[in-house]
Amino acid sequence: MSKLTLKEMAAHFKVSVSTVSKAIHDSYEISEELKAKIQKFAKENHYRPNKVALNLLNRSTKSIGVVIPNILNYFFVQVLFGIEKVANDRGYSIISCISNHSLEKEVITLELLNSGSVDGLILSSVFTESQIEKHAEHIKELLGEQIPLVLFDRVTELIDCDKVIVDDFEAGYKAAKYLVDTGCKTIAVVTPMKNTQIGRLRIEGYKKALKERDLPFDDTLILSIGKKDDLEFLLSFILNSKKIDGIMALDEITAVKVMSIAKSRGYHVPNDIAIIGFTNGQLSKYVTPALTIVSQHGAYIGETCANLLIDRIENKNAPKPFETKVVKTSLIVRDSTKKQ
Amino acid sequence: MSKLTLKEMAAHFKVSVSTVSKAIHDSYEISEELKAKIQKFAKENHYRPNKVALNLLNRSTKSIGVVIPNILNYFFVQVLFGIEKVANDRGYSIISCISNHSLEKEVITLELLNSGSVDGLILSSVFTESQIEKHAEHIKELLGEQIPLVLFDRVTELIDCDKVIVDDFEAGYKAAKYLVDTGCKTIAVVTPMKNTQIGRLRIEGYKKALKERDLPFDDTLILSIGKKDDLEFLLSFILNSKKIDGIMALDEITAVKVMSIAKSRGYHVPNDIAIIGFTNGQLSKYVTPALTIVSQHGAYIGETCANLLIDRIENKNAPKPFETKVVKTSLIVRDSTKKQ
DNA sequence: GTGAAAGCGCTAACAT
DNA sequence: ATGTTAGCGCTTTCAC
Numbered sequence: 068m069s070k071l072t073l074k075e076m077a078a079h080f081k082v083s084v085s086t087v088s089k090a091i092h093d094s095y096e097i098s099e100e101l102k103a104k105i106q107k108f109a110k111e112n113h114y115r116p117n118k119v120a121l122n123l124l125n126r127s128t129k130s131i132g133v134v135i136p137n138i139l140n141y142f143f144v145q146v147l148f149g150i151e152k153v154a155n156d157r158g159y160s161i162i163s164c165i166s167n168h169s170l171e172k173e174v175i176t177l178e179l180l181n182s183g184s185v186d187g188l189i190l191s192s193v194f195t196e197s198q199i200e201k202h203a204e205h206i207k208e209l210l211g212e213q214i215p216l217v218l219f220d221r222v223t224e225l226i227d228c229d230k231v232i233v234d235d236f237e238a239g240y241k242a243a244k245y246l247v248d249t250g251c252k253t254i255a256v257v258t259p260m261k262n263t264q265i266g267r268l269r270i271e272g273y274k275k276a277l278k279e280r281d282l283p284f285d286d287t288l289i290l291s292i293g294k295k296d297d298l299e300f301l302l303s304f305i306l307n308s309k310k311i312d313g314i315m316a317l318d319e320i321t322a323v324k325v326m327s328i329a330k331s332r333g334y335h336v337p338n339d340i341a342i343i344g345f346t347n348g349q350l351s352k353y354v355t356p357a358l359t360i361v362s363q364h365g366a367y368i369g370e371t372c373a374n375l376l377i378d379r380i381e382n383k384n385a386p387k388p389f390e391t392k393v394v395k396t397s398l399i400v401r402d403s404t405k406k407q
Numbered sequence: 408m409s410k411l412t413l414k415e416m417a418a419h420f421k422v423s424v425s426t427v428s429k430a431i432h433d434s435y436e437i438s439e440e441l442k443a444k445i446q447k448f449a450k451e452n453h454y455r456p457n458k459v460a461l462n463l464l465n466r467s468t469k470s471i472g473v474v475i476p477n478i479l480n481y482f483f484v485q486v487l488f489g490i491e492k493v494a495n496d497r498g499y500s501i502i503s504c505i506s507n508h509s510l511e512k513e514v515i516t517l518e519l520l521n522s523g524s525v526d527g528l529i530l531s532s533v534f535t536e537s538q539i540e541k542h543a544e545h546i547k548e549l550l551g552e553q554i555p556l557v558l559f560d561r562v563t564e565l566i567d568c569d570k571v572i573v574d575d576f577e578a579g580y581k582a583a584k585y586l587v588d589t590g591c592k593t594i595a596v597v598t599p600m601k602n603t604q605i606g607r608l609r610i611e612g613y614k615k616a617l618k619e620r621d622l623p624f625d626d627t628l629i630l631s632i633g634k635k636d637d638l639e640f641l642l643s644f645i646l647n648s649k650k651i652d653g654i655m656a657l658d659e660i661t662a663v664k665v666m667s668i669a670k671s672r673g674y675h676v677p678n679d680i681a682i683i684g685f686t687n688g689q690l691s692k693y694v695t696p697a698l699t700i701v702s703q704h705g706a707y708i709g710e711t712c713a714n715l716l717i718d719r720i721e722n723k724n725a726p727k728p729f730e731t732k733v734v735k736t737s738l739i740v741r742d743s744t745k746k747q
Numbered sequence: 748g749t750g751a752a753a754g755c756g757c758t759a760a761c762a763t
Numbered sequence: 764a765t766g767t768t769a770g771c772g773c774t775t776t777c778a779c
Contacts, residue, residue: 120756183772327693
């Protein structure tokens, strides 16, 4: 049994398609008797208006595409959650796609979505700093400014659109300042975000905090780890060569791993080494000791993206200048750092 | 600048729409010269065929809807991951919706998806055992067997479709048996899944394990917690009244919380109280001590669902009888239980 | 080599 | 009160 259409019902009742359509919509133009018959039949046979046909007619799908790098990362899950909430409230559904940290997959996904299937796009691109220029061209090429786009997290001035970003400089500063203020002198940074603007900004913030207290910046304390690198090995090396008393890890899972390594090597956290992570997920709360972290307010970022996008979709005729919203971070102090 | 259509290009080149369509598809019918001109123009102006129109024409959207209760639960994230992987490999995209544990939202979502926007549906329904009958009717009513459906995790015989389930009875048995085998005599169960078949099956498995060793079943040891209940308060009560030496918690986050409460009350895990959780997420690995858990192989479940669904979508004409696939669980032994 | 026409399922303006 | 027509963007068959 396939889907019931107006046409089939029209044939069944020997009336025209438009009559059936009107009957279904309870139009005053149709006699009560016919309406009743048709509506009853429609209900009994589970008639559903074909949304694809309506989308074509209305040149709108009431859905938005979301492309994120990774769904196993709590930050993105929170963003998605925020988007979903606002989108649903405002009558949109979301099509979510995972680029899995692959530029190629991201492009394929964008290509897929940019063909009338969605009214707008929310994207956290996975480019690194060296790829920005080329990739920005690619995205512009792809979308041709035909469809509203909101960029979040990893953004670039090369693409002209609405953006939602975290104040990563301030976040890095806040975290490092807290470590310095609680007595740390030699602070290492562990970043899983090689060559990204976000990582760089957080490190700039860290430098500022050091400078304010006249602590020297030592770039051998910056440990950049790739997907295949052995964190334990690399971290141990630094731990052996310097007297580290603080570590800033640029995402949640890295922070947890760093803490686990430090503990297993006999350091007391936070007394020997204080640790600060990023992203307020479930992990940091339940790990022992509970992790002090910088929260980026993922859900709020998602809500902001969705509102920005839907506003633009619904005001396509009266376009406003593009906005970049900066969401502030908060330091959530728990037990992996010393008290102030 | 809006989306470029064939019609517009036809007007621009003063040819017919069908000519442009053929040119775009590089048809042998069109002169090389015209093809080159049109293709160049299309490329420069970022022409994308309108997918909605194609979907209407093909009566297929090459996308599948996924409805899950919660995206902040690692099990579902893993399932989604598995679905996404297979779907993409087989040329489908996924529309994911979160029912947020609300039956009402689930119904609205199904309604939304069942209107031509997707070719098939994967659903983990949120009904409790008392709601099954009514809700099954509702779902059948809604979908009217017009669209392929795969149910996973929480299923019911009342709906005739493909299903993927976990052997929850065996999972409960395995977990309890391990506790018993490592010396536990008084094992409490903490379940956040009030009145679900899954919870009940796991508890049946637990009973079987007790029985095999002639341990008595005591239903005051079963602690069912609702969303608003104070786990710490309720658990403390049981801990005070009985000499508990093992706890089985039916999801990951509950297991972590239970362990945290036990530790804070001075129990040593696993020596005083051994703990087993369910769902192999990030939490259980990094918590101290690392949690012994029952893995449901979420990603594999997702892959199985997607394959089952797409097979059915693509063989609508030659329907096979419905299948129910049972995915076995594995016990992953870590440090929250004693060694065997 | 190019175009006209029909149709996917639906709605809406315009007849009758 | 009911029907006809046109059109959303596209493909495909059949004419010319």
